Amino acid sequence: MKDQELKGHLDLLLLSVVAEGPAHGYAVISRLRERSNGGFDLPEGTVYPALHRLERAGLLDADWTTANGRRRKTYRLTPAGGRALEEKRNGWEEFTTAVRLVIGGAPWPATN
């Protein structure tokens, strides 16, 4: 997926992944990689700050647990997070629809 630009869509991905079930940051990264068949292999420096942002925004909440001597911060979707997820999915649909309208209206290079 090269230097894929997912700006503005990362929150949707993170909320979706956490909606699957509570997860800590590292697990979020793994799930994202698995679900997307390797398409999204996001660096920690991208995911952790984003999770903090979502937590501060009240869309996620978290608690600390310890497993195998390793402390983990497990995130859970809040009700507000659920609503936000729904909105972001709608926004995603609108966005992709609009893009398809634009790129679909142009002749395809192969068709020229």
Place this chain on the structure above:
Amino acid sequence: MKDQELKGHLDLLLLSVVAEGPAHGYAVISRLRERSNGGFDLPEGTVYPALHRLERAGLLDADWTTANGRRRKTYRLTPAGGRALEEKRNGWEEFTTAVRLVIGGAPWPATN
């Protein structure tokens, strides 16, 4: 489309619109608005610098004309621009596929 994040996808839209036929900046904005049914109503400060960037990158080239006493800079797709468009369309498909895999895997709020 609110504060829609189209970061990283703007070039695809612009190249698509210019691929429809040569257009000057203002017309690009109008076309984008029309094709997307108002979904994309981009400010000039977004579009003009982006067109300059694409021109510098050799994906578009332009010439000045005058119509009704108004000067316009008309952009045209270069061969490299055509290839770039094709690549970006493929990139878009991969990207949306990956996103769908991720968000499709999560339970929908309405389904919970």
Place this chain on the structure above:
DNA sequence: CCTTGACGCCTAGCTAAACATAGTATAGCG
């Protein structure tokens, strides 16, 4: 006549957000 609004172009600077980098720490394997 003169303001308003559509047309048509431009750029300096702000900002948000993804990313790079580096540091901390445990567990387990060779």
Place this chain on the structure above:
DNA sequence: CGCTATACTATGTTTAGCTAGGCGTCAAGG
């Protein structure tokens, strides 16, 4: 003991869209 995987954090840097302003033409309305 070094290395990798796990797991989190803080502090940059960069990119790219947007804000906000400026310049100029032309037609229509008050």
